[in-house]
Amino acid sequence: MKLIALLLCALVCPIFAAEPIRVLVWDEQQPQQKEGYGEKFLGETIAAHLAKVPSLSVKTAKLDEADQGLSEATLDATDVLIFWCHRRVKDQDDDRMEAVVKRVMEGKIGFIGLHSTHWGKPFVRLMQERAKADAVKALPEVERATAKWELVNEAPYYKGVGRAARVTPFVEKAEGDVWKLTLPACVFPVYRNDGMPSHVTTILPQHSIAAGLPAKWDIPHTEMYGEPFHVPPPDEVVFEEKWDKGEHFRSGCVWQVGKGRVFYFRPGHETYGIFQQAETQRVLENAVRWLGGAITR
Numbered sequence: 001m002k003l004i005a006l007l008l009c010a011l012v013c014p015i016f017a018a019e020p021i022r023v024l025v026w027d028e029q030q031p032q033q034k035e036g037y038g039e040k041f042l043g044e045t046i047a048a049h050l051a052k053v054p055s056l057s058v059k060t061a062k063l064d065e066a067d068q069g070l071s072e073a074t075l076d077a078t079d080v081l082i083f084w085c086h087r088r089v090k091d092q093d094d095d096r097m098e099a100v101v102k103r104v105m106e107g108k109i110g111f112i113g114l115h116s117t118h119w120g121k122p123f124v125r126l127m128q129e130r131a132k133a134d135a136v137k138a139l140p141e142v143e144r145a146t147a148k149w150e151l152v153n154e155a156p157y158y159k160g161v162g163r164a165a166r167v168t169p170f171v172e173k174a175e176g177d178v179w180k181l182t183l184p185a186c187v188f189p190v191y192r193n194d195g196m197p198s199h200v201t202t203i204l205p206q207h208s209i210a211a212g213l214p215a216k217w218d219i220p221h222t223e224m225y226g227e228p229f230h231v232p233p234p235d236e237v238v239f240e241e242k243w244d245k246g247e248h249f250r251s252g253c254v255w256q257v258g259k260g261r262v263f264y265f266r267p268g269h270e271t272y273g274i275f276q277q278a279e280t281q282r283v284l285e286n287a288v289r290w291l292g293g294a295i296t297r
Contacts (some may be wrong), residue, residue, distance in 0.1 A: 002119075003005075004169065018055065019297075020055050020056055020057040021056050021057070021079050021080060021288060021289065021292030021293075022057045022059075022077055022078050022079045022080070022292075023047075023056055023057065023058045023059070023078070023079065023080050023081075023082065023288055023292070024051055024058075024059050024060070024061055024069075024074065024078040024080070024081050024082070025043045025044075025046050025047040025050070025058065025059070025060045025082045025084075026043065026044025026060075026061045026062070026063075026069055026070070026081060026082065026083045026084070027041055027042055027044070027060065027062050027084045027085075028062070028063050028084060028085040028086055028087070028088050029041045029042075029043065029062045029063065029064070030042075030086050030087055030088075030270050032270045032271055033270040033271075034237075035270070035271040036269075036270060036272045036273040036274070037264065037273055037275075037276070039265065042084055042265060042268070042270060042275060043062070043082075043084055044060055044098065045273075045275050045276065046082060046275050046281075046284060047059070047060045047172055047239075047285075049275070049281050050284065050288065053285055053288075055289075056288060059074075059187075061074065063085070063088060063091060063092070066095075068092065068093050068096045070096040070097075070099060070100060071234070072099065075099055075100065075103055075109065075278065078103075078109055079109065079110065079291075079292045079295045079297070080105075080109065080110040080111075080112065080287075080288045080291045080292045080295070081100060081110070081111050081112065081115050081122075082112045082114065082284065082288070083104070083111065083112065083114065083117050083120055083122060084114045084115065084116075084117055084268060085116060085117050085119075085120045086115075086116040086270065088280045089120060089121060089157050089158070090157060091121050092121045094119065094121065094123075097120075097121040097122050097125065098125070098182070099115035099181060100115055100122045100123055101125045101126055101129070102240070103259060103260075104126060104258070104261075104262065105126075105129060105194065105257055105258030105259060105260050106258065106259055106260065107258070107259030107260045107294070107295060107296045108260070108295060108296055108297070109260065109295065110260065110261050110262075110263070110288075110290075110291025110292060110294065110295055111123070111126065111260065111262045111263070111291070112262075112263045112264075112284070112287050112288070112291065113262070113263070113264045114264075114265055114268040115223075115265075115266060115267060115268030115269060116268070116269075117264070118186050118187060118188075118229075118231075119156070119157050119158065119186055119187065121157075123186065123262070123264065124157070124184075124186045125257075125259045126255075126262050127183075127184045127186055127202050127231050127232055127257075128154070128183045128259065129257055130232045130255050130256075130257045130262075131169035131181065131183055131184050131232045132149070133257075134169070134232050134233075134257075135149070135169070135171045135179070135181045136278070138171060139179070143177065146177050147177055147178075147179055148177055148178045148179070149178070149180075149181055149215070150174055150177055150178060150179070150180045150181070150185060151181055151183060151187060152181065152182040153168065153182055153183045153184075154183060155185070155198070156183070156185045156186055156187065159185065159187070160187060160189070161185050161187055161189050162189055163189045163190070165185075166182075167187065167228045167230055168182050168184045168185045168230045169181060169182055169183050169184045169230075169232060170182050174238060183231060184231050185230035186230060187230055187233055188225050188226055188227060188228065188229050188230065188249070189222075190225075190226035190247065191223060191224055191225050191226065192223065192224040192226075192245075192247075193223040193224075193269065194274065195221040195222070195223075195231065195271075196222075196224065196243060196244065196245075197218050197219060197220050197221065197222065197243075197244070198216050198218065198219045198222050198224070198241040198242065198243055198251075198267070199216065199217075199243070199244075200216065200217050200218065200219065200239050200240070200241050200251065200279070201215070201216055201239065201240045201242070202214065202215050202216070202217075202238070202239060203237055203238060203240055204236060204237070204238045205237060207236060207254075208286055208289065208290040209237050209238050209252065209254070209263065209283065209286045209287050209290055210238055210239070210285050210286070211282075212256070212280075212282055212286070213251075213279060213282055213283065213286075217279045219241075219274060219277065219279075220277075221268055221272040221274075221278070222267055222269060222272055222274060223232045223272075224243050224245075224247055224249075225241075225247075225249045225251075225266055225270040226247035226248070226249060227247070227248055227249055227250065229249065229250055229253075231253070231264075233256065234250065234253035234254055234255055235254050235255055235256055236253070236254040237250045237252065237253055237254075238252035238253070238254065239251045239252030239265075239268060239283075240252075241266060241267075249266055250266075251265065251266035251267065252264070252265055252266070252283070259296070260294075260295075261263070261290075261291050261294055263290075263291060264286045265280075265283060265284070267280055267289070268280075268291070274297060278280070
């Protein structure tokens with residue numbers, strides 16, 4: 001009987017085997033990446049590592065491909081999108097980026113934004129949608145259905161903020177049933193690209209994204225971003241970075257946007273080989289599994 005049971009399991013169990021998480025690594029492929037990654041681009045380096053991880057199916061895409069690498073068919077075949085961009089944000093096609101946003105909000109794609117993707121169109125739009133949802137929840141319940149909204153700062157790309165600037169997003173009462181929502185700038189008042197090390201603290205060691213990571217670890221060479229980060233309050237902050245000159249940053253943030261999940265990971269400047277480091281590779285492995293486990297195919 002045991003032999004029969006084993007034979008039946010061998011025939012039936014593969015049918016129920018979990019399907020691989022389909023990962024798309026999208027990269028602007030800025031030429032300066034060669035300084036940190038040699039012959040491969042940053043996105044290709046990430047994809048090559050993730051391709052070695054069991055249960056992941058990994059592909060790459062770039063800005064200069066047809067449909068900017070984000071065709072309907074490609075997005076339909078993606079569970080988790082890892083996104084890196086920097087200089088060419090304004091070249092990102094609005095329709096293609098909105099197709100990403102739509103799928104994230106429907107719970108069909110998990111989104112991981114890396115480093116300078118804080119100004120990438122999909123990330124900005126997702127933060128705007130989260131800000132809108134938070135603004136409605138903050139109103140008295142009796143006013144939510146009739147409230148009208150005036151939106152400010154709908155295109156924040158490459159617009160800096162000063163240290164004294166009010167942190168966005170925020171809501172103000174206008175006139176009558178009109179409310180003014182200043183959308184998130186998705187930026188921070190200070191940065192410094194001197195290649196000095198950062199010191200990472202795992203704030204939520206129990207979170208799936210932090211699995212297997214030490215309580216504290218360093219990134220030997222990186223760019224500094226300094227708080228406040230002008231984004232909606234995260235649901236969870238998994239990692240915090242600090243620098244020897246006193247700056248700090250919420251460097252691993254999670255939001256629920258619509259039915260989907262968004263993870264922003266701050267490290268990743270193009271001229272340092274940050275994604276060749278075991279800890280940062282582990283962060284992405286964990287994040288892909290966590291986001292991929294929540295998608296709806």
